[in-house]
Amino acid sequence: MTPHIVIIDDESITLKQLRRILEKEGYQVSAFSNPQRALKHIEASPCHLVISDVKMPTMNGLDLMTRVKARFPSTEVILITGYASIDGAVEATREGAFYYLEKPFTPDQVRDLVKQALTLRRTRDAASNASASGDSAFGERDFQTPVIIGESSKIREVVSIICQIAPTDCNVMITGDSGSGKELVARAIHAASKRADGPFMAFNCGALNETLIDNELFGHEKGAFTGAETRSTGLLEAAGGGTLFLDEIGEMPNSMQVKLLRVLQERELIRVGGSRPIPIDVRIVSATAVDVKAAVNGGAFRKDLYFRINVVNIKLPGLGERKKDIPLLAYHILSRLKRRGGKDISAVSQRAMALLSNYAFPGNVRELENILERAVAVCSGTVVRVCDLPPDLIEFEFQTYNPPDDQFMTLAELEQDYISHLLKINGGVRTKTAAILGIDRASLWRKMKKYGLD
Numbered sequence: 001m002t003p004h005i006v007i008i009d010d011e012s013i014t015l016k017q018l019r020r021i022l023e024k025e026g027y028q029v030s031a032f033s034n035p036q037r038a039l040k041h042i043e044a045s046p047c048h049l050v051i052s053d054v055k056m057p058t059m060n061g062l063d064l065m066t067r068v069k070a071r072f073p074s075t076e077v078i079l080i081t082g083y084a085s086i087d088g089a090v091e092a093t094r095e096g097a098f099y100y101l102e103k104p105f106t107p108d109q110v111r112d113l114v115k116q117a118l119t120l121r122r123t124r125d126a127a128s129n130a131s132a133s134g135d136s137a138f139g140e141r142d143f144q145t146p147v148i149i150g151e152s153s154k155i156r157e158v159v160s161i162i163c164q165i166a167p168t169d170c171n172v173m174i175t176g177d178s179g180s181g182k183e184l185v186a187r188a189i190h191a192a193s194k195r196a197d198g199p200f201m202a203f204n205c206g207a208l209n210e211t212l213i214d215n216e217l218f219g220h221e222k223g224a225f226t227g228a229e230t231r232s233t234g235l236l237e238a239a240g241g242g243t244l245f246l247d248e249i250g251e252m253p254n255s256m257q258v259k260l261l262r263v264l265q266e267r268e269l270i271r272v273g274g275s276r277p278i279p280i281d282v283r284i285v286s287a288t289a290v291d292v293k294a295a296v297n298g299g300a301f302r303k304d305l306y307f308r309i310n311v312v313n314i315k316l317p318g319l320g321e322r323k324k325d326i327p328l329l330a331y332h333i334l335s336r337l338k339r340r341g342g343k344d345i346s347a348v349s350q351r352a353m354a355l356l357s358n359y360a361f362p363g364n365v366r367e368l369e370n371i372l373e374r375a376v377a378v379c380s381g382t383v384v385r386v387c388d389l390p391p392d393l394i395e396f397e398f399q400t401y402n403p404p405d406d407q408f409m410t411l412a413e414l415e416q417d418y419i420s421h422l423l424k425i426n427g428g429v430r431t432k433t434a435a436i437l438g439i440d441r442a443s444l445w446r447k448m449k450k451y452g453l454d
């Protein structure tokens, strides 16, 4: 089905430009300069994606989005604005916008974003169907729709690779540090693949010894060993028609590597204690935090298996390398905590956010989740504040600024010194610096002028 996209902007030039870009891609496009008329149209013929300007004379883009989402929650919305601000972007994404696009934009930007938004919607639909149908692979786990949050170029690149490779049947290896989202990406690949209706099964290769791995992956026949009173199917078989996620693949013992390779080559397996080959149909998505390539070079991991499972490699950036995503992730996590029955805390104070945005997150997204879960637990109001953050994180704020030793400074000198320090570590970005200082940009600008810090 051709995706249907509704575009709304009171500026006819932008409208024409968008229409041209999108029609060239083969989408069905309806363009409106009047938001009320657009809403009527959407009501009558629901669309996949809405692209709307924010500032329009008769209705604000955010209000329009709220009304669209209230009726059609799975419709994605991209907001366009000539006046981008971090606050605006955070608010827009918190309210559910897929992206907050700044004018002027390039055709490439629009094409990429639209592709990603449409894939996200497909992924989400696929995943919610899977969980609604009570799929056993999702049943007991706290399954959430695999939505990958982030607007940094690094994470958008990951999403675009997922979009490209999910529909193919190739094996994928995901590399990334602990807590960076490897399993989430594996689930997203499954949900966007042709196998989405089949099971997703996860197995941790580092958690068990050889015999147990053998049994778990390959299953056994009745009487295969003492205690094997019934036949049992292994995960390779049980994940048939779906995806098997092999976590910590680098920990796989050598004998199991040989066995797995054979199964992937022959597309059949023999259960422990059995003799009959059983055909299998499974896609392998593996993950590792260690450098498997180095293990291959050092001889600890089989090269032939490595090539077979590493047809596509997805490298996940650490959260410290994509700090831009921290506010979005924070709001996403808060809303998830709220849905799970937590307190209704849906905002983070500016200073607390600045502190989070400057932290290195060695434990990546999982660490951010832990920090926020704790913050929500100890928070007494409705907004997460600095005092709700872990003490070592607060200490970190003070550690980063070291005034010169043995030198008494006036308040003005101290202020000047601190502002220039913050400007430096923020790469001269004033919005961010002002946010950390807890003042607005105009005040920052006045102070910079006063101290000659241009």
Ligand SMILES: Nc1ncnc2c1ncn2[C@@H]1O[C@H](COP(=O)(O)OP(=O)(O)OP(=O)(O)O)[C@@H](O)[C@H]1O
Binding pocket: 147, 148, 149, 150, 155, 176, 177, 178, 179, 180, 181, 182, 183, 184, 185, 289, 329, 332, 365, 366, 369
């Ligand atoms: N881009 C993202 N958007 C939303 N949530 C994310 C993102 N990345 C990670 N998460 C969340 O962070 C948590 C950790 O992610 P996940 O379990 O996928 O990491 P991992 O790399 O498998 O970690 P580990 O190496 O410790 O097993 C999960 O709750 C996941 O939903």
Ligand SMILES: [Mg+2]
Binding pocket: 182, 183, 247
């Ligand atoms: Mg994991």
